[in-house]
Amino acid sequence: MTIAHTPQEQFHTDSKVTTADVDRRAFVRKALGGYKVTRAKTESAYTSWQHARDAASAIKYEGLNHLDEMLTQFEQNFTARGGKVFWASNGQQARDYILGLARDRGVKSIVKSKAMTSEEIHLNQALEKEGYAVIESDLGEFIQQLKNEPPYHFVFPCMHLKRDEISALFEKELGSAKTDSPEELTMIARRFMRRHYLEADMGISGTNFIIAETGMISITENEGNARLTCAHPRIHVALVGIEKVLPRLADLALFLPMLGTAGTGQNMTCYNTMYGGPRQPGESDGPEEFHVVFLDNHRTRLLADPEQRDALHCIRCGACLNVCPIFKNIGGHAYGTTYQGPIGSVITPHFRGLQDWKHLSGASSLCGACTEACPVKIDIHHHLLHNRRNAMKEKPTWWEKLMWKGFAWFMNQPKLYALATRFTPWALELHPLIKATPIDPVSSWTKTREFPEAPEKTFRQLWAERKEAGK
Amino acid sequence: MSGDREAILGRIREALRVPAPRHHEKPALAPTSTVTAPFREWLPPVGPEHEDRVAVFTRLSEALKTEFVDCADLAAAAQHITLLAETNGWKKIAFHAGELTDALAARFAPSLTRLRIETSYDKHELESSDAGLTECECLVAQTGSVCVTTRSSGGRALSVLPPHHIAVARRSQLVADLTSAYELLAQKYAASGYPSMISFITGPSRTGDIERILVLGAHGPKKLTVLLVP
Numbered sequence: 001m002t003i004a005h006t007p008q009e010q011f012h013t014d015s016k017v018t019t020a021d022v023d024r025r026a027f028v029r030k031a032l033g034g035y036k037v038t039r040a041k042t043e044s045a046y047t048s049w050q051h052a053r054d055a056a057s058a059i060k061y062e063g064l065n066h067l068d069e070m071l072t073q074f075e076q077n078f079t080a081r082g083g084k085v086f087w088a089s090n091g092q093q094a095r096d097y098i099l100g101l102a103r104d105r106g107v108k109s110i111v112k113s114k115a116m117t118s119e120e121i122h123l124n125q126a127l128e129k130e131g132y133a134v135i136e137s138d139l140g141e142f143i144q145q146l147k148n149e150p151p152y153h154f155v156f157p158c159m160h161l162k163r164d165e166i167s168a169l170f171e172k173e174l175g176s177a178k179t180d181s182p183e184e185l186t187m188i189a190r191r192f193m194r195r196h197y198l199e200a201d202m203g204i205s206g207t208n209f210i211i212a213e214t215g216m217i218s219i220t221e222n223e224g225n226a227r228l229t230c231a232h233p234r235i236h237v238a239l240v241g242i243e244k245v246l247p248r249l250a251d252l253a254l255f256l257p258m259l260g261t262a263g264t265g266q267n268m269t270c271y272n273t274m275y276g277g278p279r280q281p282g283e284s285d286g287p288e289e290f291h292v293v294f295l296d297n298h299r300t301r302l303l304a305d306p307e308q309r310d311a312l313h314c315i316r317c318g319a320c321l322n323v324c325p326i327f328k329n330i331g332g333h334a335y336g337t338t339y340q341g342p343i344g345s346v347i348t349p350h351f352r353g354l355q356d357w358k359h360l361s362g363a364s365s366l367c368g369a370c371t372e373a374c375p376v377k378i379d380i381h382h383h384l385l386h387n388r389r390n391a392m393k394e395k396p397t398w399w400e401k402l403m404w405k406g407f408a409w410f411m412n413q414p415k416l417y418a419l420a421t422r423f424t425p426w427a428l429e430l431h432p433l434i435k436a437t438p439i440d441p442v443s444s445w446t447k448t449r450e451f452p453e454a455p456e457k458t459f460r461q462l463w464a465e466r467k468e469a470g471k
Numbered sequence: 472m473s474g475d476r477e478a479i480l481g482r483i484r485e486a487l488r489v490p491a492p493r494h495h496e497k498p499a500l501a502p503t504s505t506v507t508a509p510f511r512e513w514l515p516p517v518g519p520e521h522e523d524r525v526a527v528f529t530r531l532s533e534a535l536k537t538e539f540v541d542c543a544d545l546a547a548a549a550q551h552i553t554l555l556a557e558t559n560g561w562k563k564i565a566f567h568a569g570e571l572t573d574a575l576a577a578r579f580a581p582s583l584t585r586l587r588i589e590t591s592y593d594k595h596e597l598e599s600s601d602a603g604l605t606e607c608e609c610l611v612a613q614t615g616s617v618c619v620t621t622r623s624s625g626g627r628a629l630s631v632l633p634p635h636h637i638a639v640a641r642r643s644q645l646v647a648d649l650t651s652a653y654e655l656l657a658q659k660y661a662a663s664g665y666p667s668m669i670s671f672i673t674g675p676s677r678t679g680d681i682e683r684i685l686v687l688g689a690h691g692p693k694k695l696t697v698l699l700v701p
Contacts, residue, residue: 031683035683046514046515047512047513048512048513051510051513052510052513055495055509055513056510057493058495059510061491061495064491065490066487067483068480068483068484071480072480081664085473086474087473087474087475087478087479088474088475089475089478089479093474093475137690138680139680139681139689139690140678143680156679156680156683158680158681161681162682163681166681182681182684183686185681186678186680186681186688186689189689190688190690193690197632198595198598214665216669222676222677222689223676223678223689223690223691224631224676224689224690224691224692225689225690225691227627227631227670227691228631228632228690228691230668231626231627231628231631231632232594232628242479242483249656249657250508250650250653250657252653253510253511253514253648253649253650253652253653254508254514256614256649256671257514257515257613257614257649264679267515267531267614267615268616268671268673270673270674270676270677270691271631271671271672271673271676271691272616272670272671273668273670273671274668274669274670275667275668276665276666276669277667278667279621280621280664280666282622283621283622283626283627283666284590284591284592284621284625284626285591285592285594285621285627285628286627286667286668294479296475296479300479300483300486303482303483303486303487304482304485304486304489306489306490306491307491307492309491310494377494377495378494379494
């Protein structure tokens with residue numbers, strides 16, 4: 001018998017395990033420390049990074065607040081160039097469409113470049129169930145696919161794995177020789193992937209930006225696997241979240257360098273490629289068919305919340321994960337979400353249910369590092385507070401309601417309050433006797449932390465003394 | 472068949488009836504901004520002269536591990552490619568029909584097999600080539616990038632499938648920043664139709680997926696050479 005866990009229970013169990021893995025935490029922390037240094041250096045080359053953020057936020061605002069016009073403009077331009085657009089309200093519709101395409105066109109094998117949208121709708125599982133071989137071509141995604149594990153971080157999918165673990169995995173799954181060289185491991189994957197680029201019938205990609213003006217999608221990558229995925233397979237399918245719009249092609253002159261800087265600390269990611277249709281007359285290669293699948297999957301639910309609409313500005317650079325003290329400690333898998341880290345904690349409750357995922361909003365120190373790191377100025381840490389408030393408003397718990405009522409009553413009784421503050425220092429003196437035991441009312445806090453010491457005098461005493469002295 | 476088009480557009484329009492608050496300063500316009508690029512002033516600057524552009528491109532190429540050679544003439548560029556072919560033991564080089572590429576290919580050693588791409592080609596032949604030679608739309612100093620398109624550079628695969636990519640450009644093709652590059656592309660293609668692929672290549676293919684250690688040649692070229700000719 002399997003025990004059904006709620007996402008919250010799962011989160012508590014998993015994060016307890018991952019935080020206890022001190023070695024892995026140190027390993028991840030070290031990797032992210034390197035990011036911090038390179039990013040700061042790249043950022044300093046801008047005349048003004050802060051103004052660039054303002055400009056990026058303004059452009060995203062413009063695109064998102066005219067989303068209907070942007071998407072129809074894209075559709076018109078893209079269709080005129082021989083592309084096809086399919087609009088999917090949910091994962092089921094998107095999967096059915098892509099499966100239908102594969103069936104109709106007699107597809108045998110599929111090569112994929114990185115697409116978080118496909119993780120979101122479990123596309124690979126659906127395709128594999130129907131007997132299609134799907135190969136992830138991005139190195140990190142390929143490793144995670146072999147390991148049968150979701151990405152750890154939506155930009156660095158296998159950042160938690162050490163080279164010997166990857167070598168062992170390749171030995172087992174690909175029959176390669178043992179090695180401790182990251183270069184040799186990369187070359188094993190390179191050799192394996194080559195024939196798939198040439199022989200696959202269908203290439204599936206995600207996208208980073210939708211360009212309304214010219215009917216193009218833009219893909220950012222370092223490895224060249226997306227370039228190859230979109231070159232020889234005769235069908236190209238891009239699975240695209242509808243929020244990724246930019247009004248103009250020239251807007252990319254801002255977004256491409258900013259995505260590289262915030263994402264990995266590069267001044268520009270290695271390949272930034274815009275695709276505007278299938279192979280055109282006179283061109284020497286490229287797919288015969290190009291399908292863009294627009295995916296809503298509850299994005300319109302988030303769009304309908306004006307207070308948090310800017311969470312859809314996200315360009316998935318992963319910067320908020322890289323700087324987050326919670327991510328560094330619990331790691332990517334404990335979240336149990338497609339999109340990890342602070343931005344994932346903001347958007348997942350909108351995509352998958354507020355009551356089931358509200359606990360993620362509590363997994364934050366509210367330090368604001370995420371908001372500061374965000375290249376498009378999403379107010380991430382305040383949105384976590386908004387989620388907490390909304391969850392409570394939607395479904396208040398009786399004990400919390402009672403507690404606030406009691407608190408409000410108590411705070412309105414000055415004499416009682418004065419009396420209580422007199423007793424507090426004594427209570428704190430006695431607290432160590434019950435610290436972290438079941439009868440300790442704050443045991444979930446004190447189990448792993450020291451309680452702060454009480455000051456010698458209360459505020460009221462200090463105030464009275466000050467008044468006395470001032471007289 | 473376009474799926475749930477009307478339902479999705481309906482939900483979007485319903486959602487947008489209430490405007491969202493702005494979190495950015497408005498206006499975010501720099502004093503000398505243009506309508507198409509109100510952000511240009513905030514990005515990494517490049518000086519006004521050709522020499523400034525060369526200096527920035529040289530510095531970034533070094534950091535990116537791109538080999539950048541400012542050649543005196545076409546003959547010097549051809550000589551550089553011949554040298555690369557000899558040192559690395561190349562047997563076959565692929566290139567596309569083009570003014571610069573054809574002129575360079577005419578000077579290659581006769582022992583080097585040539586694969587000339589016109590309207591279509593054998594992909595297995597391309598995969599077994601040691602190098603791919605292409606022209607480009609422009610070079611971008613600000614980011615150290617080569618801009619290739621399906622029109623300018625022999626399709627989608629030539630610049631990414633062979634293990635060594637050589638891009639050749641005229642000096643006048645070295646532009647200051649990405650905005651200039653997009654302006655150039657718009658002038659050339661906005662009216663008649665853009666190529667089906669536009670790609671900014673910034674250094675040889677790379678990955679840091681294993682322990683964040685940089686490895687060149689993940690899936691694309693392990694080496695990138697940029698030749699500038701008058």
